[in-house]
Amino acid sequence: MSDTDHGPFHSERGYTIYRDAPRTNGAGSNGQGAADGGNTNNRRTDDRERANGGNGQYWKRQSGGHSWDDPDWSILDDRRGELPDFPMDTLSDPCRGWVNRAAHGAGATPAHVAAPLLGTVASLIGTARRVRASRSWTQPMTTWTALVGLSGTSKTPGIDATKRALSQIERERRSEIIELRRAHEGRVKAAKAARASWKKEVESAAEKSGTTE
Secondary structure, eight states: OOTTOOEEEEOTTSOEEEEOOOOBTTBOTTSOOHHHHHHHHHHHHHHHHHHTTSTTHHHHHHTTOOOTTSOOGGGGOOOOOOOOOOOGGGSOHHHHHHHHHHHHHHTSOHHHHHHHHHHHHHHHHTTSSEEEEETTEEEESOOOOOOOOOTTSSHHHHHHHHHHHHHHHHHHTHHHHHHHHHHHHHHHHHHHHHHHHHHHHHHHHHHHHHHHO
């Protein structure tokens, strides 16, 4: 759109952008005074009126008029347009098959299942693996994901598809997890005892050194 174009501009994302003509002290952009400026305002009024259903409802609402029988539906416009599909071809064949089956069972799109899956897998890897972009730059396998959508668009069922798998693994490995936790707590206590013993040895060595001097 050029600098001289005014009025509504219909974008590829499905919403309308209004660009007002330049104004100087109330005059129109062509310097012909208020009369031509009024024509410009009328033209913009007609454009906005058509965009809001016509019949003067736009200016009726803007001037304070309100009716529950004629709500302004434009406030529900999320203005996001068409979103790209999730790149399923980036997943491995077994993973892609599972995502498609889980999405079908959850009544959601594959993206609703794949995005939480990637975030969950990244959290399970944690700091056990890191990506090395250069010799001086490494990054842990941390991926933050989020599902954004209106209520009722299957966000929770998409997330639960992965959460149910984690819950099943946790139930099956409960006894093993308890043993691992107990072993970890034992190592922590042993490390604390070793540190306390080391501190005593250092303090004793420092006292002997001071006595010798």
